[in-house]
Amino acid sequence: xxxxxxxxxxxxxxxxxxxxxxxxxxxxxxxxxxxxxxxxxxxxxxxxxxxxxxxxxxxxxxxxxxxxxxxxxxxxxxxxxxxxxxxxxxxxxxxxxxxxxxxxxxxxxxxxxxxxxxxxxxxxxxxxxxxxxxxxxxxxxxxxxxxxxx
Amino acid sequence: xxxxxxxxxxxxxxxxxxxxxxxxxxxxxxxxxxxxxxxxxxxxxxxxxxxxxxxxxxxxxxxxxxxxxxxxxxxxxxxxxxxxxxxxxxxxxxxxxxxxxxxxxxxxxxxxxxxxxxxxxxxxxxxxxxxxxxxxxxxxxxxxxxxxxx
DNA sequence: TATTGTTATACTCTATAACTATA
DNA sequence: TATAGTTATAGAGTATAACAATA
Numbered sequence: 470x471x472x473x474x475x476x477x478x479x480x481x482x483x484x485x486x487x488x489x490x491x492x493x494x495x496x497x498x499x500x501x502x503x504x505x506x507x508x509x510x511x512x513x514x515x516x517x518x519x520x521x522x523x524x525x526x527x528x529x530x531x532x533x534x535x536x537x538x539x540x541x542x543x544x545x546x547x548x549x550x551x552x553x554x555x556x557x558x559x560x561x562x563x564x565x566x567x568x569x570x571x572x573x574x575x576x577x578x579x580x581x582x583x584x585x586x587x588x589x590x591x592x593x594x595x596x597x598x599x600x601x602x603x604x605x606x607x608x609x610x611x612x613x614x615x616x617x618x619x
Numbered sequence: 620x621x622x623x624x625x626x627x628x629x630x631x632x633x634x635x636x637x638x639x640x641x642x643x644x645x646x647x648x649x650x651x652x653x654x655x656x657x658x659x660x661x662x663x664x665x666x667x668x669x670x671x672x673x674x675x676x677x678x679x680x681x682x683x684x685x686x687x688x689x690x691x692x693x694x695x696x697x698x699x700x701x702x703x704x705x706x707x708x709x710x711x712x713x714x715x716x717x718x719x720x721x722x723x724x725x726x727x728x729x730x731x732x733x734x735x736x737x738x739x740x741x742x743x744x745x746x747x748x749x750x751x752x753x754x755x756x757x758x759x760x761x762x763x764x765x766x767x768x769x
Numbered sequence: 770t771a772t773t774g775t776t777a778t779a780c781t782c783t784a785t786a787a788c789t790a791t792a
Numbered sequence: 793t794a795t796a797g798t799t800a801t802a803g804a805g806t807a808t809a810a811c812a813a814t815a
Contacts, residue, residue: 485756486740487668487733490650492759494665495766497647498686500640501783501804512805515644518637529773536648541806543775548804565773565814583637590636593765601761606635608758609642611751615743616645651781651806662782679796691783693798698781715791715796 503589509552514582516545517554517571521579525570527560536616554578653739659702664732666695667704667721671729675720677710686766704728 504511519534520526526534532542546569549555554575560566571579582588594602654661669684670676676684682692696719699705704725710716721729732738744752 496762612646
């Protein structure tokens with residue numbers, strides 16, 4: 470069951486918001502649980518993905534892209550550097566800034582992660598109908614748009 | 620941008636899984652940020668919602684329903700009890716068990732939260748098209764189903 | 770003086786292991 | 793001995809405040 474007041478769910482945006490909060494909370498819990506024990510955490514994977522998508526960038530840019538505060542990103546990057554997946558270098562033009570980029574190992578892991586068809590979520594998605602997958606594909610785009618909203 | 624390898628996103632389930640992980644990570648981050656400073660956290664709201672939906676139940680049942688381990692639920696419930704939103708009582712038939720239920724304040728808060736049209740997510744959802752809201756409604760159902768999957 | 774990033778600290782969320790109370 | 797829940801502890805994820813280095 471998705472909501473405490475099922476009838477509202479079909480008519481009210483506020484109820485949809487409530488249902489979505491619960492749904493997102495639960496799926497996140499499950500994804501983090503499944504991710505436990507893997508080589509990178511969900512947060513690290515998200516950062517890795519952003520670096521892969523946008524290429525070498527400053528830590529501040531990466532924090533903004535990931536919508537976290539700089540101190541949080543400092544910690545995430547430190548973990549990735551420790552794992553050999555990301556490298557830091559000084560910005561030759563501005564000594565205050567730190568440039569981050571994927572190492573070859575980081576790029577390999579990112580691609581392996583994308584291609585990991587045996588992953589829990591991939592398996593579950595394969596059990597869905599094409600229509601349901603299309604819904605999730607569109608929902609993912611909307612979520613990212615909402616998350617990026619000012 | 621949703622993925623590092625946009626072309627794959629339209630053809631591969633694995634890539635969809637990756638995109639969804641990122642999307643869910645980001646929207647969760649945003650929702651938690653928006654929730655900060657409110658009276659209950661997302662986790663507490665989720666538990667409150669489960670108690671509201673299923674009524675008085677044991678702590679173990681609630682933990683199972685929320686898909687967390689009992690120690691985690693002990694802490695969540697302790698916070699809710701401290702806030703006066705949930706009450707605990709001994710099960711008269713089995714002294715080992717603890718029954719939890721909403722207090723009137725808990726029920727009121729849950730309903731207020733559901734009806735909080737001014738909330739960030741509600742506002743954003745209202746800016747979407749009806750079709751987009753329908754996608755999110757369906758996606759929410761699928762997420763809950765996936766999260767409950769064995 | 771303003772900006773970039775780091776360190777220190779704290780709070781939420783969750784887990785496993787060890788323990789207590791009851792059955 | 794088995795079960796329900798709690799306590800102790802730990803790790804991930806995030807934040808704000810204070811600081812250092814550079815511009």
